[in-house]
Each structure stands twice: as C-alpha cells, then as structure tokens.
Amino acid sequence: MHVILANPRGFCAGVNMAIEALETAITAFGTPLYVYHEIVHNRPVVEKFRSRGVVFVDGIDEVPNGGTVMYSAHGVSPAIREASASRNLRAIDATCPLVTKVHMEAIKYAKDGYTIVLIGHEGHDEVIGTIGEVPHAMVLVEDEEDVAALTIPADAKIAFLTQTTLSVYETEGIIKALRVKYPQIVSPAKSDICYATQNRQEAVRELSVEARVVLVLGSQNSSNSKRLEEIALHRGKAARLIDTAAEIRDEWFQPDDTVMITAGASAPEENVQECVEYLKTRFNATVESRVVREEHVSFPLPRELRSLPVLK
Ligand code: 2E4
Ligand code: SF4
Numbered sequence: 001m002h003v004i005l006a007n008p009r010g011f012c013a014g015v016n017m018a019i020e021a022l023e024t025a026i027t028a029f030g031t032p033l034y035v036y037h038e039i040v041h042n043r044p045v046v047e048k049f050r051s052r053g054v055v056f057v058d059g060i061d062e063v064p065n066g067g068t069v070m071y072s073a074h075g076v077s078p079a080i081r082e083a084s085a086s087r088n089l090r091a092i093d094a095t096c097p098l099v100t101k102v103h104m105e106a107i108k109y110a111k112d113g114y115t116i117v118l119i120g121h122e123g124h125d126e127v128i129g130t131i132g133e134v135p136h137a138m139v140l141v142e143d144e145e146d147v148a149a150l151t152i153p154a155d156a157k158i159a160f161l162t163q164t165t166l167s168v169y170e171t172e173g174i175i176k177a178l179r180v181k182y183p184q185i186v187s188p189a190k191s192d193i194c195y196a197t198q199n200r201q202e203a204v205r206e207l208s209v210e211a212r213v214v215l216v217l218g219s220q221n222s223s224n225s226k227r228l229e230e231i232a233l234h235r236g237k238a239a240r241l242i243d244t245a246a247e248i249r250d251e252w253f254q255p256d257d258t259v260m261i262t263a264g265a266s267a268p269e270e271n272v273q274e275c276v277e278y279l280k281t282r283f284n285a286t287v288e289s290r291v292v293r294e295e296h297v298s299f300p301l302p303r304e305l306r307s308l309p310v311l312k
Helices: 013-029 043-051 078-086 097-111 125-133 144-148 168-181 195-210 223-234 269-283
Strands: 002-007 033-036 054-057 068-071 090-093 115-119 138-141 158-162 213-217 238-242 258-263 286-291
Touching (some): 002 269, 013 068, 013 097, 078 125, 097 115, 097 158, 125 138, 138 144, 158 168, 168 195, 195 213, 213 269, 223 238, 258 269
Parallel strands (some): 033 054, 033 068, 213 258
C-alpha cells in the first residue's frame, strides 16, 4: 500500500486563531467558559474542549448573566451581539477575518441599495450570521434551480456573495446562471471562497488522480471537509469522511492500494497521523508527502484577548 499525504491539509489560519483564542480565554478566565456554537465544526476538537469545562451553547440565554462567551469561527449576526450586550456578557469574537470580510461586503452592498444573492447552505452557522447582517436585502440560493426560481426584477441593482467554504466548481456553475439571468450583477473583486478552501480542494483534485481510496479527516457537519469528500467521490474515488482512525474499516482497502489522505480546515493533524500509523501497521504502507501549494497565512487573536494583562 502507498499513502499520499496531501498538502495543504488540515487547520487553516482561521481555525488556528479560533483554537488559540479559546485556549487563551481558558487561561485568562477559567471555566466554565461559554462558546456560542461549536468553536469549529470538528467533533474531536469540541469533545476535548468540552472535557476541559467549555460549554457549547446554541442560544445566548444559556449563558449566565455576567459570564464570558466566545463566538465561533463561523461568525454571528448582530442580533447575537446585541443579546450578549443586553445580558452584560463579556463577549470574545473568534470569527475568522475572512468571514467578517463577507459580512462587511454585505453591509456595504445593502447600504448602496443592492439586493444581495448569497450562495450558501441553508441553516449553516456562517450563512445564518451573514444573512443576519442585512436580512431585508439578502436572498439565499443553494443551487442553479434556486437561481431559476429567483423573482428579483430583471433590471434590479444586484450583487452576489458566497459562503467561504463552498465547492469552487459548483459555485462557478451557480455564478454563471446568475450572470445569464442578471448580466448587470456585481461581486467583490476577490472570491469569497477562502484561500484555505480553494487550496485544499485543488490538492484533492490534483492528487486524488493517483489514488483509488481517499480518506478525508473531518466531521460530517464541516462544510469544507464535506466538499473535499464530494470532490473525490465525483472523481470516482472510494472516499470516506471520518473523524478518527477508529472509524477505518479494513474492507475499504486492497493490499496494493494507493490511498490519498487529506483533512478539512477544522481537522487536527493528530487524527491524520493516527490514520497514517494505522495504515503503516496494518498494511505496511509507505508514505509520501506531496505539496500542491504553500500557505503562509496567520491571523491575530481577537481584539478582546490582545490586551489582557495576564498574558503580557
Ligand atoms: C469558519 C468558516 O464552515 P465549515 O462547516 O467548513 O467550518 P469548519 O469549522 O469545519 O471549518 C473552519 C471554518 C470556520 C471554515 N469557515
Ligand atoms: Fe477562515 Fe477560510 Fe479557515 Fe473558514 S476555512 S476559518 S474562512 S481561513
């Protein structure tokens, strides 16, 4: 068996920042510490923090008065910020700056009188947060059928934005349909699909060609991880999205297989290495690391944590 380890894979700059922010907040404020939604969409990460006294909540009313709440990397709507303020909570914002950028674009387009089409997945934390900025000016589309069903007038002032973790290929199709229906449609100069999402997809597209089996480390509710699994499946690969090596089944493999391993932006490297070790032990696999793109991106800690005396 041969294992191809894809690069880039795993934690992106936004996830590194959010996890470091939570670690820092635990040190500074102790537990229980509250996080609105999962800090990132990864079960092992969430379970580890939960075992250390972090409480993940789906409503601000679950946080006791005067408590500390951190917003997850996926961002929140202004209504959530207001709810925290009215409860006198100490709020720490671990939203990825690349999600905040989309929020800012939404605010600007709405202020300039545009109707905004947001391409994204209904019910996803990031989409809920982005729509919450300008709900009166925004309509969500998930696919080309939704574009066909849009009733925005043909001559409207119209813009589109996207969720940060979509499939580049599928989104191109939806954008094409939007441009046919609304030739005047505008959008930000740079895609809202972030660098990490694009690079991890590119690595799967390029490296999966050589593999029969593709293992993607990541959780089922992780949009960017799910997209990596889908890309491999569309290419006819036997692809599996798993959280840990414990989910691996030997029947998935043939002894002389080439297996590509990657990880979504929220999946820890530890879980990748467990899978590599398993395949080495069980199938005598050789391992090769392949780099499709270099990444040199990092984000500062949330403002609320930068000036803490305890950390100086
Ligand atoms: C914030 C924005 O959005 P997705 O479900 O892929 O989130 P996940 O937590 O898996 O990945 C990190 C992240 C966070 C991605 N985009
Ligand atoms: Fe930010 Fe992109 Fe990572 Fe999401 S996947 S947290 S947008 S860097």
